[in-house]
Structures are given as C-alpha cells and as structure tokens.
Amino acid sequence: MAGVPGEAGAAGGKQVLNAVRDQFWDAGYAATSLEDLMRVSGLGKGSLYAAFGDKRQLFLRALHSYTDDSHGHLREALAEAPRALDALRMLLEAPIGDPTGTGTRRGCLMANSTCELGNADPEVLDHAHRTYETSTALIGDCVARAQREGDLPAGADPIALARALLAAQQGIVFMSRTGLDAATLTATARSLAAQLLPDHSCD
Template sequence: MARPRQFDEERVLHAVRDQFWDAGYAATSLEDVMRVSGLGKGSLYAAFGDKHQLFLRALRSYTDAGHGYLRAVLDSAPRALDGLRAFVMAPVSEPGGAAPRRGCLMANSTCELAAADPEVLAEARRTYEATTALVAECVVRAQGEGDVPADADPIEMARALLAAQQGLVFMGRTGLNIDELTATGRSLAAQLLPGA
C-alpha cells in the first residue's frame, strides 16, 4: 500500500515555479528543485515525474492562476475600458516596480523553450489563446458600453492589446526605468483604446 504524501503539493509547485521563474528552466538543476521544494529525488519523481513534467505542472498552475486573476480584474472593472487599460498596464502595476525585471513566467519560458519543446509551445498557445478570449470578452463589453467602436473585431483588438502588454513585459526584462516603462504603457493604452 502506498504511503500518503507528507507534503503540500501546492506549496511545492509554488516554490518550484519561483525557482524556474527566477533562473529559467535550463539553469535550474534537480538539486535546485530539491532544495526549494524540501523533497528528495524519490519523492519528487513519485509525485511529479521528471524535471520537465514538474516544470509543465508549475507552468500550468501559473497560467491557470493568472487567468483566474485576469478574469477577476476584467469583470470587476467599473467599465470594461478600465479593465482593458489595467490589462495593458499590468506589467508596470506591481507595487515597488520590481516585477518588470522578473517578467512573466509564460513569456520567459516561451522565449527559452518553445522553439525546441513542443509541449511548452502547446502550453504557450493554450495560454495566449485563453488570454485573448478573456480580453475579447471584455472588448465586447466595452463595445456594448459605447467605449470601443462597434465595428472593431474583438479578437483582433484583444491580440493587439496582448501584444502591447507582452511588449511591456519584454521591455521590463531589459531593465528599462519603471517611469519610462509606465509612460510607454500609458502611450500604448491611449493609442489602442479609444477614449482611454
């Protein structure tokens, strides 16, 4: 009979996710994973499989949580246009301005691995399609509120907003000054969101 797990799986995924986020996949060793998780090799393999499978689980957990948060932000905005603006500005809205240097785990992982790893590429596509769908729903709401032209294609606009937001993520990784990054985000939002 198998013994019950003696650890908090979500805590382990969170710790491992942060390790991959800070160092990247290739630079994270199995020893790093064992250190941050507090688990031995046997426990890790039994619970999560190999390093790659653990990485994919951590990445999926990250993106699923991000989509839940995005839906809450978009749905709670007084006007849909406010939610769309918040989406574009998300990379520079963290208190203290430290988040832009860290970037987005999905964007970082896509840059590092998608060309050679079909599973990461599939996860990236799933993630960005889901993000696009959520933002497009908000665009439709903004159209109903009269803040976005009725003839705008919601999917196309959502992809443009996602591209702008991810551009801010990338620029943040380069160390661009937070004030300049914020000004760039405001300019993007003003150009892409009529009335913003």
C-alpha cells in the same frame, strides 16, 4: 493538491508546486538542477519524483499551474472593473506593478519558457499557443463589453483588438526586464492605451 504523498502532504502540494514554479521562473529550465528543486521544495529526490514525476513533468505541472492562476487573475481583473474600458487600460499598466521594478523584471514565465524551450519542445509551444488564445478570448470578451457600454467603436473586431492589446502588454513586460524605470513604462503604457483604446464615448 491531491495525490502528493509522504513529505509533501495533500495540503502542502500547492506550496511545493509554487516553490518549484518560482525556481523555474527565476532561473529558467536548463539552469535549474535537481538539487535546486530539492532545496526549494524541501523534499528528497524520491518524494519529489513520486509526487510530480521527473524534472520535465515537474516543469510542465508548474507551467500549467502558472497559466491557470494567470487566467484566473485576468478573469477577475477584467470582470471587477466598473467599466470594461478601464479594465483594458489597466491591463496595459498591470505589468509595471511594483514601482521598484524588481517583480516585473522576472517577466512572464510563459513567455520566458517559450523563448527558452519553444523550438525544442512541441508541448511547451502548444501550451503557449493555447495560453495566448485563452488570454485573447478573455480580453476579447472585455472589448465586446466596452463596445456594448459605448466606450469603443461598435465596428471594431474584438479579437483583433484583443491581440493588439496582448501584444502591447507583453511588449511592456519585455521592456520592464531591460531595466526601464516605472515612470517611463507607465508613460509608454498610457501612450499605447491612448492609441489602442480611444474613448469613443466623447465623440
């Protein structure tokens, strides 16, 4: 990351930001102290603040990094599947991931941050809105592709279906945080897929 001075170094800036992001992700904004940030980053207070600003600015940088990475992964996952319908179905099962459930129980950093800070911080709320709109647009493009491939009804509104799929996926993320086992989450995801993404090619 360009512009990270001293102890961080340009090459290590992304690693520092990732470490800080994980700290906020695990503990939340309010429960993360300056000492926590210094510990996970390996930087002193002066170097940390010189590179990234105060705690709030550091959090916002970490949050933007998270959503940028998430959208990059989403673009790749939707584009790489041989058929768009398969990509959309995988989207619903993606939050289940690790069969042990340890990874998914962190939830979504954007959703977690919106719940914690959305009412008090308009910038976080605005970023959440823009993040979900971008996700919806990416999923909507994949829905439109599935329609062109003949796997979904041509008359369906791609954006409306994309919002439904995103809401379903985020619901699975939340359910995973309650401790539901992977088999139950998988069955739920497949039930949602059967209802939201019936295979039109067999009609």
